[in-house]
Amino acid sequence: MRIGVHPNNLHLRLASLWPGSFADFDPEFVPYGEGRDTASLLEGGHIHFGGTGSTPPIEADARGLGVCYIAASAPRPANGAIFARSDSDIGSVADLVGKRISLVDGSFHTYLLARSLEGEGFGLPDVTRVESGDLDSLKELLEGRVDAWVAMSPRLEKVIERKDLRLIVRCGSTIPNRSLFWTLQRHALSAETIRALVLELDRIGREVMGDTRKAAELLAAEAGSEGDAAAWDRVLRSRDFSVVPADDPIIAEQQAEADTLYRHGHFSNPVALQRQAKLA
The missing domain is CATH 3.40.190.10 (Periplasmic binding protein-like II)
Known part of the structure; x- marks a missing residue:
C-alpha cells in the first residue's frame, strides 16, 4: 500500500x-x-x-x-491560530476586515478564517486572502506586506511567546481542526x-x-x-x-x-x- x-x-x-x-x-x-x-x-x-x-x-x-x-x-485545538503584529491596530477578529491575511488557502486555514469572521458577522469576501506559498509568512507579516497570518504547528509553537506578535484567535475556540x-x-x-x-x-x-x-x-x-x-x-x-x-x-x-x-x-x-x- x-x-x-x-x-x-x-x-x-x-x-x-x-x-x-x-x-x-x-x-x-x-x-x-x-x-x-x-x-x-x-x-x-x-x-x-x-x-x-x-x-x-x-x-x-x-x-x-x-x-x-x-x-x-x-480535535487539535492548539494547532492553528491567527496572529497580527503587536504594534498594529488589529486587536480582534473584527479588525481583520479590509486587511490582507496570509494563509495556505484551501487548507484548514481557510475554514478557521471563515468561521472566525462569521462569528463577528463578516465573511471571507471582507478580507484579502494572500496565498503564503513558498513565502516566509512571519517575515511578510513583520515587514508589513500582510496584516495578519494564519499559522500552524510546528511553527506556531515557536512564535506564540513573541512580543512583536499579537494572538487574535486560536483553533480551539472556533473549529475542531x-x-x-x-x-x-x-x-x-x-x-x-x-x-x-x-x-x-x-x-x-x-x-x-x-x-x-x-x-x-x-x-x-x-x-x-x-x-x-x-x-x-x-x-x-x-x-x-x-x-x-x-x-x-x-x-x-x-x-x-x-x-x-x-x-x-x-x-x-x-x-x-x-x-x-x-x-x-
Whole structure:
C-alpha cells in the first residue's frame, strides 16, 4: 500500500519513521510537499490514502472525485491560530476586515478564517486572502506586506511567546481542526481494510503518545527538521494522537465546513458529502 506523507501531517510523518508501522500492509511511504496535493496524487494512483486537515477532502469532493473517509484524529485545538503584529491596530477578529491575511488557502486555514469572521458577522469576501506559498509568512507579516497570518504547528509553537506578535484567535475556540485520513472511492478499499487502517493509525498514535521523547528524536533527526528534540517533544505532548473511524458525526462536521465555505463563496456550488459505509 502506498501511503502519502507530507510534512504537516505529523501522524503519517511519524508513521513513516516508526518501527513496524503498517507492517501488515506492505507499506511504501510516498513523500510529497503539502496536503493540498493529496487529491491529485490519489486521482493519479500515486498513493492509496493520505492524511490532511479537514478542508482538502472537501475540495476533492467539490471537484467530483468521490472521497471515502477512513478515520479522524481527535480535535487539535492548539494547532492553528491567527496572529497580527503587536504594534498594529488589529486587536480582534473584527479588525481583520479590509486587511490582507496570509494563509495556505484551501487548507484548514481557510475554514478557521471563515468561521472566525462569521462569528463577528463578516465573511471571507471582507478580507484579502494572500496565498503564503513558498513565502516566509512571519517575515511578510513583520515587514508589513500582510496584516495578519494564519499559522500552524510546528511553527506556531515557536512564535506564540513573541512580543512583536499579537494572538487574535486560536483553533480551539472556533473549529475542531482534526486530521482526516481519506482516499477516493475509485481505490475501492474494503470495509475490512478500512477497519484495519483505523486500528493501525490508532495503535501508532497511542505508541507515539506513550513515548513522545522517542518520537521527537525521530523528527529532529530528519533532514531539514523544523526543530530539535526538545521543541518537538513540546509539540507532540500538546496533541492527542488517538484516532477514531470516520463515522456519521465526523461526516456531519465535514458537511458543516462544506456548507460554511459555500456560504462564504469559497465554493461556487454546494458540496454534498456521502455517508460512509458502516464498518461493523
